[in-house]
Amino acid sequence: MPTIVVDVMPKAELLDPQGKAVAGALSRRGHGSISGVRVGKRFELTVDGPVDDALRAEVAALAENVLSNSVIEDVVGIHYEQSNAELAGEAAGHHDGYDAPAGETH
Numbered sequence: 001m002p003t004i005v006v007d008v009m010p011k012a013e014l015l016d017p018q019g020k021a022v023a024g025a026l027s028r029r030g031h032g033s034i035s036g037v038r039v040g041k042r043f044e045l046t047v048d049g050p051v052d053d054a055l056r057a058e059v060a061a062l063a064e065n066v067l068s069n070s071v072i073e074d075v076v077g078i079h080y081e082q083s084n085a086e087l088a089g090e091a092a093g094h095h096d097g098y099d100a101p102a103g104e105t106h
Contacts, residue, residue, distance in 0.1 A: 002051050004059050007077040008068040009040035040076070043067050051080050 010016045016038050023037040043063075047055060056078075063075045 001046050001048060003081045004045040004047060004051070005077070005079040005081060006043040006045065006059070006063045006067055006075060007040060007079075008043070008063070008073050009038060009076045011072055011074055014072055041067075041073075056080075 010019075018039040019037040022039060023034065026034050026037065045059065049055075059078060063078055064070065068075050
């Protein structure tokens with residue numbers, strides 16, 4: 001089953017108190033080379049069936065209107081991931097258009 005990943009981050013111009021707290025904790029633990037941290041959200045949506053244009057539009061609308069608060073957050077990415085079984089199925093059906101002569105490989 002395909003998985004759709006939606007990444008949401010606080011708007012760049014807004015303070016990120018959670019990120020500031022994490023940066024402070026890292027500094028106290030000896031990781032002073034890290035000067036800033038921003039903390040966001042990741043949503044993983046598992047869908048039944050293929051990812052088509054209609055589903056992509058639906059997910060984009062959900063990301064903007066439900067999964068994020070547009071006043072303080074930006075949707076920074078929507079990624080469509082396939083399961084290993086789906087990738088193997090595609091690879092098995094892949095043909096690059098080149099047929100090697102008998103006894104040769106490519």
